[in-house]
Amino acid sequence: xxQEHKDNGVDRARELMMLALDGEASDEEYAEFAGLVNADPVxxxxxxxxxxxxxxxxxxxxxxxxxxxxxxxxxxxxxxxxRGIGWILLSVGAIVVLSYGVWRGVQELVGDVTxxxxxxxxxxxxxxxxxxxxxxxxxxxxxxxxxxxxxxVRR
Numbered sequence: 257x258x259q260e261h262k263d264n265g266v267d268r269a270r271e272l273m274m275l276a277l278d279g280e281a282s283d284e285e286y287a288e289f290a291g292l293v294n295a296d297p298v299x300x301x302x303x304x305x306x307x308x309x310x311x312x313x314x315x316x317x318x319x320x321x322x323x324x325x326x327x328x329x330x331x332x333x334x335x336x337x338x339r340g341i342g343w344i345l346l347s348v349g350a351i352v353v354l355s356y357g358v359w360r361g362v363q364e365l366v367g368d369v370t371x372x373x374x375x376x377x378x379x380x381x382x383x384x385x386x387x388x389x390x391x392x393x394x395x396x397x398x399x400x401x402x403x404x405x406x407x408x409v410r411r
Contacts, residue, residue, distance in 0.1 A: 269299055277306055358383065397411075 275281035281289060293300045335408035365371060365379055401407060 269296070273299075273303055273306065276303075277310060 269289070269292045270291065272281060272285055275285055276289050293303050362380070362383065365376055
């Protein structure tokens with residue numbers, strides 16, 4: 257029972273401390289709190305720390321970034337977006353053109369009766385091997401990127 261009473265006393269002291277810290281304690285509450293602080297060195301030390309923190313944080317002000325910093329940041333964002341779009345368009349265009357060229361080349365190769373069958377088989381095996389390797393590399397890169405714990409670290 258005494259422990260509960262002591263905890264209630266500590267709770268009351270902390271309640272009064274917050275009221276006093278915020279300047280919301282009545283004269284009676286402030287007098288009660290002053291008596292508790294004067295009687296308990298631990299409470300007094302906590303009160304001093306809280307007053308110091310409140311005083312320090314009350315004087316803090318946000319600094320505004322210089323205009324040049326914002327301008328440089330926005331230019332870098334635009335550059336990254338523009339280059340990202342450029343690389344995507346270049347990649348899509350290259351894939352379409354190369355795919356068409358490969359398709360036409362295979363059609364010509366298969367349709368040409370003067371080319372021996374083993375050359376046709378070798379070219380087809382080469383193309384299939386390139387596709388399998390490309391898919392394998394893309395898949396591996398995707399899974400490595402997805403599981404990379406450092407992917408959000410700016411390099």
